[in-house]
Structures are given as C-alpha cells and as structure tokens.
Amino acid sequence: MTTPNARPHLHLYGTWRSSATWRVRIALAQKGLDWAYTPIHLKNGGGQQFTEAYDRINPMHQVPVLEVEDGGETLRLAQSLVIVDYLDERFPQKPMLPQGRGARAKARQIAEMINSGIQPLQNTIVQNYVRDTLKADDAAWVQHWVSRGLEAVERVLVTTAGTYAVGDDVTVADACIVPELYFARRFNIDLAAFPTLVRVDAACAALPAFEKAHARAQLDAEP
Ligand SMILES: N[C@@H](CCC(=O)N[C@@H](CS)C(=O)NCC(=O)O)C(=O)O
Structure with missing residues (x-):
C-alpha cells in the first residue's frame, strides 16, 4: 500500500538518444533520483510512439513521458520542460533554475x-x-x-x-x-x-x- 510519505515511484518512457528524454534524465540524475524505464523505439515497426498502447499514454506520440506515483496518486506528464519544472517543485534539491x-x-x-x-x-x-x-x-x-x-x-x-x-x-x-x-x-x-x-x-x-x-x-x- 502506498503511504503519503513513501518515496515516489518514477517511471520514464523515452528513447536513449531522444534529446527531450535526455533533458529529463539530466534533471533526475542531478537530483539523485532513480527511475524505472520503458524504451519507446521511434523507428522500429513504424515507430512505437504510434502504437495504440502508447497513444493512450501520450496522444502527441512523443517521448518523454514521466509517470509519478506519489502519495497514492499517479500523475502522467509529457513535455520535457514541464517535467523538469515539476521535478524542481517536488524535489527541490539541486534546482534546475538559478537564483535570481x-x-x-x-x-x-x-x-x-x-x-x-x-x-x-x-x-x-x-x-x-x-x-x-x-x-x-x-x-x-x-x-x-x-x-x-x-x-x-x-x-x-x-x-x-x-x-x-x-x-x-x-x-x-x-x-x-x-x-x-x-x-x-x-x-x-x-x-x-x-x-x-x-x-x-x-x-x-x-x-x-x-x-x-x-x-x-x-x-x-x-x-
Ligand atoms: N517539446 C517536447 C518534444 C518531444 C519530442 O519531440 N520528442 C521526440 C523525441 S526527442 C519524439 O518523440 N519524436 C517522435 C517523432 O518524431 O515521431 C518535449 O520537450 O517533450
């Protein structure tokens, strides 16, 4: 059972050399967070981003997506810069925005x-x-x-x-x-x-x- 104080579970959908996914990985790693990972191949079989299953995860058919299970709730986010902003608010250590x-x-x-x-x-x-x-x-x-x-x-x-x-x-x-x-x-x-x-x-x-x-x-x- 998830308790409000349990460490959030982070699950990243992405691609190894997708630049947008990579931005999120940098923020996660800077903050010392671990994450589960599901690779989405952008070319194999016409692109896994276009499958029905992934369409339900991100109707933009793009990576990254970050799922956050936190305090009994699941949040699914797309758009790398929004994800970085969210991570900064939720995990303020090593902020990704400067002072000033x-x-x-x-x-x-x-x-x-x-x-x-x-x-x-x-x-x-x-x-x-x-x-x-x-x-x-x-x-x-x-x-x-x-x-x-x-x-x-x-x-x-x-x-x-x-x-x-x-x-x-x-x-x-x-x-x-x-x-x-x-x-x-x-x-x-x-x-x-x-x-x-x-x-x-x-x-x-x-x-x-x-x-x-x-x-x-x-x-x-x-x-
Ligand atoms: N602005 C979006 C861009 C996402 C994006 O374009 N992702 C690329 C990989 S870097 C993608 O999934 N492309 C799939 C395609 O072109 O079919 C973000 O920052 O997350």
Missing part, C-alpha cells in the same frame, strides 16, 4: 530557444516528411535549421555563461544544450563557431549526473 529572477528567465529563454526554436525542426517525424513526402534532403534540412538555432544560442550564452550556461550552477539550459550538441555532432554540424556552447558542454560532461544521463549509458542504447 533575471537569471531564471535567461535559463528558461535558452531552454525554450532549443525546445521550441530548434528541436521541433529536427524531429524524426519532420525528417521523415522532408525525405519521404517532399523528396528533399533531410540531412541538409536539419543542418540548416540546427546551425541557425545554435548560432543564436551561442550569442546569448556569451552574455550568460559562467562555468555552465547561466552562471556557475547547472540549470535547465544545460539540460537542453548537452543533448542538442550530441545531435548536432551526429549530423556533422560544424561547432567551431560555437565555442561557448562547446565549453559548457564539456563542463557538463565532467559531472557524474551527466554521465548517468548520457544516451550511451541507457539500456536501449545502440552501438
């Missing part, structure tokens, strides 16, 4: 530049549409939009970064940057023009929580 209203707004701004300004254009479903329906070059599409977005993020980071993206503590901005740079490297995007992003990414890579959250450390990681 201005710094908090900048961390959110950087997160949203990636979450709404870059990632939707690189999504699997978009790449498939560009390649299969528009008969266009999906890799060129991704390279164009991701480079353009990172250029803007770099210019903002020059004004906000300390050791990490906003000051000297890890924030939600870092949780968005690290998976995005992994994606950019995978698509052979030249990062030479983004030295601040590369430096922040390297600082995060040195932290154990980021190692635990890394795509390669997940049970569904492929070689």
Whole structure:
C-alpha cells in the first residue's frame, strides 16, 4: 500500500538518444533520483510512439513521458520542460533554475530557444516528411535549421555563461544544450563557431549526473 510519505515511484518512457528524454534524465540524475524505464523505439515497426498502447499514454506520440506515483496518486506528464519544472517543485534539491529572477528567465529563454526554436525542426517525424513526402534532403534540412538555432544560442550564452550556461550552477539550459550538441555532432554540424556552447558542454560532461544521463549509458542504447 502506498503511504503519503513513501518515496515516489518514477517511471520514464523515452528513447536513449531522444534529446527531450535526455533533458529529463539530466534533471533526475542531478537530483539523485532513480527511475524505472520503458524504451519507446521511434523507428522500429513504424515507430512505437504510434502504437495504440502508447497513444493512450501520450496522444502527441512523443517521448518523454514521466509517470509519478506519489502519495497514492499517479500523475502522467509529457513535455520535457514541464517535467523538469515539476521535478524542481517536488524535489527541490539541486534546482534546475538559478537564483535570481533575471537569471531564471535567461535559463528558461535558452531552454525554450532549443525546445521550441530548434528541436521541433529536427524531429524524426519532420525528417521523415522532408525525405519521404517532399523528396528533399533531410540531412541538409536539419543542418540548416540546427546551425541557425545554435548560432543564436551561442550569442546569448556569451552574455550568460559562467562555468555552465547561466552562471556557475547547472540549470535547465544545460539540460537542453548537452543533448542538442550530441545531435548536432551526429549530423556533422560544424561547432567551431560555437565555442561557448562547446565549453559548457564539456563542463557538463565532467559531472557524474551527466554521465548517468548520457544516451550511451541507457539500456536501449545502440552501438
Ligand atoms: N517539446 C517536447 C518534444 C518531444 C519530442 O519531440 N520528442 C521526440 C523525441 S526527442 C519524439 O518523440 N519524436 C517522435 C517523432 O518524431 O515521431 C518535449 O520537450 O517533450
């Protein structure tokens, strides 16, 4: 029986190299939380995100989803930044937002530049549409939009970064940057023009929580 004081049970639906799932893993790992994990393969069998069973979990057909069993109630959440916000409220240790209203707004701004300004254009479903329906070059599409977005993020980071993206503590901005740079490297995007992003990414890579959250450390990681 669940009691109100029992430790909440966290269950993540995601994909090893999904950037949005990875953001949530970073927040979970930073906070020292453990989670159960159900991998959702975005390509096998036409994509497990489109199955009937997963449609009931997330009608947007996207990962991540976090289920939280807490105090006898189950909460099911989609949208990585909403999940990170929830985790910050429920588990305030190692906050993912900095002290200070201005710094908090900048961390959110950087997160949203990636979450709404870059990632939707690189999504699997978009790449498939560009390649299969528009008969266009999906890799060129991704390279164009991701480079353009990172250029803007770099210019903002020059004004906000300390050791990490906003000051000297890890924030939600870092949780968005690290998976995005992994994606950019995978698509052979030249990062030479983004030295601040590369430096922040390297600082995060040195932290154990980021190692635990890394795509390669997940049970569904492929070689
Ligand atoms: N804004 C959403 C984006 C979620 C999203 O786009 N997830 C991708 C993986 S990173 C996905 O599930 N894509 C499925 C598809 O493209 O079919 C979030 O932050 O959770």
